[in-house]
Amino acid sequence: MSSTLSEQLQHLGLDKLRSGGRQADQMRPIRITRQFTKHAEGSVLVEFGDTKVICTATVDRGVPRFLRGSGSGWVTAEYGMLPRSTHTRNDREATKGKQGGRTIEIQRLIGRSLRQALDLKKLGENTITIDCDVIQADGGTRTAAITGACVALVDAVNVLRQDKNGAVKGNPLKQMIAAVSVGMHKGQAILDLDYSEDSNAETDMNVIMNDKGGFIEVQGTAEAAPYTQDELNQMLALAQKGISEIITAQKAALEG
Amino acid sequence: MSSTLSEQLQHLGLDKLRSGGRQADQMRPIRITRQFTKHAEGSVLVEFGDTKVICTATVDRGVPRFLRGSGSGWVTAEYGMLPRSTHTRNDREATKGKQGGRTIEIQRLIGRSLRQALDLKKLGENTITIDCDVIQADGGTRTAAITGACVALVDAVNVLRQDKNGAVKGNPLKQMIAAVSVGMHKGQAILDLDYSEDSNAETDMNVIMNDKGGFIEVQGTAEAAPYTQDELNQMLALAQKGISEIITAQKAALEG
Amino acid sequence: MSSTLSEQLQHLGLDKLRSGGRQADQMRPIRITRQFTKHAEGSVLVEFGDTKVICTATVDRGVPRFLRGSGSGWVTAEYGMLPRSTHTRNDREATKGKQGGRTIEIQRLIGRSLRQALDLKKLGENTITIDCDVIQADGGTRTAAITGACVALVDAVNVLRQDKNGAVKGNPLKQMIAAVSVGMHKGQAILDLDYSEDSNAETDMNVIMNDKGGFIEVQGTAEAAPYTQDELNQMLALAQKGISEIITAQKAALEG
Amino acid sequence: MSSTLSEQLQHLGLDKLRSGGRQADQMRPIRITRQFTKHAEGSVLVEFGDTKVICTATVDRGVPRFLRGSGSGWVTAEYGMLPRSTHTRNDREATKGKQGGRTIEIQRLIGRSLRQALDLKKLGENTITIDCDVIQADGGTRTAAITGACVALVDAVNVLRQDKNGAVKGNPLKQMIAAVSVGMHKGQAILDLDYSEDSNAETDMNVIMNDKGGFIEVQGTAEAAPYTQDELNQMLALAQKGISEIITAQKAALEG
Amino acid sequence: MSSTLSEQLQHLGLDKLRSGGRQADQMRPIRITRQFTKHAEGSVLVEFGDTKVICTATVDRGVPRFLRGSGSGWVTAEYGMLPRSTHTRNDREATKGKQGGRTIEIQRLIGRSLRQALDLKKLGENTITIDCDVIQADGGTRTAAITGACVALVDAVNVLRQDKNGAVKGNPLKQMIAAVSVGMHKGQAILDLDYSEDSNAETDMNVIMNDKGGFIEVQGTAEAAPYTQDELNQMLALAQKGISEIITAQKAALEG
């Protein structure tokens, strides 16, 4: 007649609750603060729960050598973490004399994804440099970074469009881009993993999509066990739900 | 009554033929040569068509600091291209003083994937270092590298198992790992892209799987346009076909 | 009968007002926010007007080699600027592969100054690493950094004192340390220069003092013209006034 | 009736004598040898006691990018120590792959100070590079270096003035620059510290002045205890005496 | 009447046999395979016994800055070893961030030697870059590399001569260059040392000659004991014999 706590939770449907009481398909609170710093053409503080990233977009005239004379613009990205944004301090990459492999992998992903947001031909021969600097990390820094960077990118493009000498043709913005992590955790697909979930997931997947439901990049890595086509589909379904909410938040911030 | 060449090709089912006359779901010839060089515990020359990669596996006693005393082994990988393995010469990374971002991204992928091949606990406190050096490139160097490296890894594990002081417990090999690229090209999913196809694909996807059909890593990147769930599924189906053939070739080489 | 605007301002004593209406001896608003990020033992956001610096203090057991076995602790500091904390973007030092000369000069000054705050013998063989990362720059980043870092240091020392295994003996805090810039600008000594004043000053001086009015470091550099003993004294007098206000703000923050 | 040695020394006024019998306000012997090596436009061996520094000044046409087209010249400096110029060997910076923080701090100070010697507009678009290489160190290497470098700079400017194509307008030399260290040692202000004094000083101050008694740079660092305004004034008074003697030596060398 | 094995070998003239049964003046088998990879203008696999080196020659228009406008071309070389080309794995130089001293010494030797093969004036303002990558090492990698690189160089020059816009005047090839190692080993001069002989030789000498018997470079190093003029002459005589055979092999390959 008496039941265990586990049985009671199951009865209440709370047995699947995650740390902080989240449901499997529930995002952490998203906050997007524009004009976070004053110098950059676009400056955004993006927060996915306790993960906080400053994303700035800088406009420079001119393009890298391989594009000169092409009439086309460029978007590139750099990523960094403040040394004590994490549980234990990481050595400062500027002191070590090089960026680590994880940093390079992430900043290449950010740049690749954000180039899909724009029609680079319409941008003219301008370069937009995205800086994503993590000031506090709690899982999902790269997906938060892409999400915030896209808002900063829109602000920077709009600054450039105001400039009569800016060489921009029409509106370079093709589509909003957003990103979210999903994973398999204790046999269940979950959305927007925090650090403790990410550390223990069987599979970790980052999904970048546009605002029309198209895939920009999918990266899914088996951490503890191979995953099946069915699990892949479950994770993608969660990602689609999350991306939809994130894009709503991006648009609200841009209208705010 | 007369028909165009295109109509004739369509009639013959040849309109979908790729360069070299391949069908959309057809792999390039695969060749796997073991004992390619004499010093390494595992040494494989792997060829996917004109893409040629030397994969060696080196056994060292001991593990990186973060594993010392854990009883667990480690697998790590490095990747390089000979400067003139490509159409135009790339600067030698040793001369530039650092590995490029693409190199780092690829070698992290190789290491991550091959660690899934082994039960690292059974490996004991040994490290296996995989070196993948491209001597001729024609698209798909990273998937060929993973494929060849897994064979070299098996050879190296077997050498280590012969060693009475090797601290190996049972057979560390959990599963064979193989990799292949797929993509969307002119609106059609194709398997095992060569360089010219890869340069023009709308979507480029690398799929790493085990010999039981489980996914180890999926990386799909929209190059020219976002892709749909349906296109994703088409590409994954081709990948599964290709991986099956590759694993057959790996097993034949290991038995040869 | 009619007088010029300049005469009217002179009559009202407003002719010496600085940008933002500051008097020559007036500090910008100071804000010190503790627990700014959640992982570090000490984490402070310090603001001198529009200059904003995140200062964290990280505690690690052990000391550099030259102190091992000495029973003495160590304090060291690193400084960085987010690439777009400034008017135009600076290249990321992690990408360039080394810290610039200005960065190195500043972080040596921060470390040297903060070591004076503590009795390193009482700290035991622990190392406290101070990270000062500028997220928005408007002059005086190094003096704001020292000021905020001292508060973060106190928090970190107190965390360490709670630790029974921390090897701290008594209270290592000897004295609070604060810093301010002064300068000669249009022939007048002024306090706490912002970026536009700093760029145009004849002399630029950074003064670091303790809470008892003693000098920790004085660095005064003629930018446009040599300075006299009398000007030096005027600047030091302003610095003493500013330091006194800053230390009041530090103490209020620590009690808050 | 019998008195201690200490009392006898005090009676004779010798109790304040420093190692080598120097008075508190006494410089070490200064030697300035011009044309020390044969290739450079200016080449000086400067000796402050046992501290020996080779200072060369090299003239190059053209200026760094930020000055091109400005009509203005530039002075920059580099500093180094031979590995065994010190008591124990320091690793060669060329082998370590970077200059240490102390080196960078010193060479920035030398460059900054020597730029004050010249009217850079009159120099035309020429760059003078100062190299200060310590061949034997016994304290005060940076002050000896600035002192010797100013003489080498004058020689190089004069070479350039002879050159009809040199673009120099009039005499770029505005003022001679010299430097000396002072400190608080056992409670007393002393001039021109040698290595053993420097290692034990409570306060260490480097003072750079021009030949009219104006301050170019003052850097005073509390090493063991904060210092007071009164101590600061004592140290500056000694520095003024020392600088006066050094400038006399510079002028004698230039006339020699 | 009975004799020892040593006496019997001496009687048969076999006491001087080396590992693998070679005579003191006998080369290892030489194999030169042209068109080894498909992209380079010249691509050669050269084998001296178990030593295998891929040599490619890449043609680029233009020359380094110091030759611009001179009408003269340039030849430069880089050398590398695959990490596991040797008995134990060497760290990858691209990962270490710099080339080792031995690598630099060897690639300078290769470049210097091959520049002697051409009349650089006739080459016009073109640069040929030689890459020598060792895939398997068993002694004599630098001499094999020079030998193979000269064949690749000839192929590349011929490609360039076909190019109407190539700016080549006549035939830039002045002379074939080949290299071989000789040494003193157990008191006897021997030709073309393998790894085990090289490790134990008293003297190690690399000789580079042209096809007319002229010396291009001689580098002879006493490893265990100084060598005499007589020993030097013995070694040079062996080298001349070896070079003659190598040049025959080069010419056969070029005609093949």
Add this chain to the structure above:
Amino acid sequence: MSSTLSEQLQHLGLDKLRSGGRQADQMRPIRITRQFTKHAEGSVLVEFGDTKVICTATVDRGVPRFLRGSGSGWVTAEYGMLPRSTHTRNDREATKGKQGGRTIEIQRLIGRSLRQALDLKKLGENTITIDCDVIQADGGTRTAAITGACVALVDAVNVLRQDKNGAVKGNPLKQMIAAVSVGMHKGQAILDLDYSEDSNAETDMNVIMNDKGGFIEVQGTAEAAPYTQDELNQMLALAQKGISEIITAQKAALEG
């Protein structure tokens, strides 16, 4: 009856005179100054004419990892040039972040040669580091460096032999080592080339020998034309004469 200047010079035997009036087989004046700086165990200023090199020898307890426990000592060398030791300024290697190829080649030669001077077993587990720093260059810096370094090495070994805890067994000095350059210049073999001769020589050869006439290293490079066995012999004969004089100068300095 009248004769040309050339004929008159020939008659007087002056037609072979070199710059400065030297004969083909004549060394420049050699000066070896011991105890040149005060901190090093061995410190020598060596001068071959206008070439001036400071050579110091530093003794450290312990050996590199590969020799630990072997009972054997080690000798290593580093080489550098002051930036303006040459006609035009060379960039400082510490600033460039790496040593150039020429530097590395030279310091490897110095270290290799000086290790031949000692019986490393008798040295015990001590390391002697040779620093050769060129303060003025006029050709032959590497041969002057080896010559001076050997004297500094002897001084350092003698310091170590005095040390009861030094672990030295008997006298580690096996032989004196000296070096000289020779070359073919205008068809004639000449000894000890200065910079202008070196720049124009057809062949450049560095010869390192011991005090018993044995060869330690011979490096002969054809610069403009291949050289013959006869020319090689002529150059070696001159080298032997020069080495003999240099060793006499070394011994005189050590006795002085």
